Amino acid sequence: xxxxxxxxxxxxxxxxxxQTQKLKDTFTITIRNEEGDLNNDGLIxxxxxxxxxxxxxxxxKLEIYFLxxxxxxxxxxxxxxxxxxxxxxxxxGGDQIPDVLIEEGYLFIGSEIGKNHFWHKxxxxxxxxxxxxxxxxxxxxxxxxxxxxxxxxxxxxxxxKPLSSEKILKQTTKxxxxxxxxxxxxxxxxxxxxx
Numbered sequence: 070x071x072x073x074x075x076x077x078x079x080x081x082x083x084x085x086x087x088q089t090q091k092l093k094d095t096f097t098i099t100i101r102n103e104e105g106d107l108n109n110d111g112l113i114x115x116x117x118x119x120x121x122x123x124x125x126x127x128x129x130k131l132e133i134y135f136l137x138x139x140x141x142x143x144x145x146x147x148x149x150x151x152x153x154x155x156x157x158x159x160x161x162g163g164d165q166i167p168d169v170l171i172e173e174g175y176l177f178i179g180s181e182i183g184k185n186h187f188w189h190k191x192x193x194x195x196x197x198x199x200x201x202x203x204x205x206x207x208x209x210x211x212x213x214x215x216x217x218x219x220x221x222x223x224x225x226x227x228x229x230k231p232l233s234s235e236k237i238l239k240q241t242t243k244x245x246x247x248x249x250x251x252x253x254x255x256x257x258x259x260x261x262x263x264x
Contacts (some may be wrong), residue, residue, distance in 0.1 A: 095123045096130045105171030108193045112136040116169050116176065118152075126154035129167070131253070133176070133198070146198060146253055151178065153259040164259070175201070182259050184208065189258050198253035205264055212238060218263065220247050 101118035108114065115134045120127055129152040134142035152167055168179035176191040176198060190202040203218040213232060218225040223246045229239040247263065258264075 095121045096128075098122050100129075100166055101169045103169045103171050106174060107133065107171060107176060107198075108135055109174055110135075112138070114171075115142060116171065118167065118169055120155070120166075124154075125159060126156045128154040131169075131178075133253075148254050151253065151256060151258050152180065153182070167258075176253075178258060180258055185264070187258065187264060189256075191253050199250040200253070200256055200263075201250070203263060208232065218245070220250055220263070223247065 096119035098120045099117050100120050101116070103116045104113050106113060107116075112135070114136055117132045117134070119130045119132065121130070128149050130147065130149045131151050132144060133146035135145050137143055153162060153164055155162060155164065155166070163183060165181035167181075168177075170177040170179070174192065176193075178187075178189045178191070180187045180189070184207050186206045188202075188204040189200060190204075191198040192201050193199075201219070201221055203216075203220070205216040205218075207214045207216075211232060212229050214227060214229045216225065216227045223244045225243045225245050227239075227241045228237055230237055251261075251263070
């Protein structure tokens with residue numbers, strides 16, 4: 070009976086140890102660190118972009134911390150879905166590490182994905198960070214095409230110009246209603262159909 074209890078205890082401890090090892094956060098490298106007021110409370114919040122260098126795909130994680138009145142930071146958002154890993158198929162995917170900016174209460178995520186240069190603009194609203202605007206610039210070697218999509222109004226404008234010129238070669242405007250607005254926790258900036 071004692072041997073059975075001892076074996077049961079050892080197996081239980083091994084299982085618990087294995088589970089805690091799996092739960093250990095391996096996003097140990099902070100690549101970007103931006104500060105600013107994101108929830109309009111007058112306190113300086115913090116946004117971190119971290120990389121997991123242990124995982125062979127090197128995924129990225131965005132973390133948003135709100136500063137509390139007691140001067141401690143509280144985690145509000147933690148997402149790995151927003152950005153594609155640096156080595157998605159075991160090979161470098163070509164994407165640059167995204168930029169993170171805070172301006173006038175908005176969170177901007179700047180990404181270079183292939184020939185596309187994106188800015189995704191998020192705003193904290195009713196407990197969530199909602200996507201409000203997408204800007205995309207593409208250069209094909211001769212012309213630049215800039216797309217601005219305001220998700221609040223539904224207006225999506227695409228303008229094509231020759232490089233180093235203000236002459237408009239082509240302009241299209243569409244109305245696309247998106248409801249509900251995408252939340253930062255679930256949004257995939259690198260392969261969204263909204264881009």
